[in-house]
Amino acid sequence: MKSAPSLHEKMKGFEELCREQGVPLTVQRRAILESLAQREDHPTADQVYEKVSPSLPGLSRTTVYRVLETLVGLGVIHKANHLGSAARYDPNTERHHHLTCLSCHRVVDVEDDKLKRVDLPKARAQGFEITDYSVHFKGTCPDCAAKLKAGRKA
Ligand SMILES: [Zn+2]
Ligand SMILES: [Zn+2]
Incomplete structure (x- = not known):
């Protein structure tokens, strides 16, 4: 790294x-x-x-x-x-991917070697030339997960 x-x-x-x-x-x-x-x-x-x-x-x-x-x-x-x-807005212009928390809308960078070798779909048939891509994962961040857990206990 x-x-x-x-x-x-x-x-x-x-x-x-x-x-x-x-x-x-x-x-x-x-x-x-x-x-x-x-x-x-x-x-x-x-x-x-x-x-x-x-x-x-x-x-x-x-x-x-x-x-x-x-x-x-x-x-x-x-x-x-x-x-x-x-x-x-993101100061990182290299290809990378994001995790988004659905509760607080925090956006975190994620890099994974597997995501660097994605088989791009054959979009040429639709007349589309793919030049870049990013993967957007959604879920719950650790802070929000902890809050949810605490809320459940209370
Ligand atoms: Zn969150
Ligand atoms: Zn980013």
Whole structure:
């Protein structure tokens, strides 16, 4: 297993990507990326806003949405859109998969070698060329499972 890159390395990667794309890494973009790179819980735009706004007075929720969407469009970050919940933003752009808790909607990364060798369906017949995929598992996270158990006992 490769070790997780440090925040510094992640930010350097983002800087490079932005440079390649010819977009300036503004103070706002940097703050938003930094906040995203520091967490692994796939925050919503609102959660990013709440985290970043104290250090960036005058920053609006709309700006945060716009910056996140711009970064998604550039391929600097990924958007995990699971049906029925708010869009989550993900600093990890490598192919990986997600576990979602149906109680608290937490999204956790999951990597499994078996998922790297998936036989893709023959979608060409439908005129569809598959370029990527991700697997979305749903269930109950340990915290929620513990709460459920405690609730049952009480
Ligand atoms: Zn949960
Ligand atoms: Zn992820």
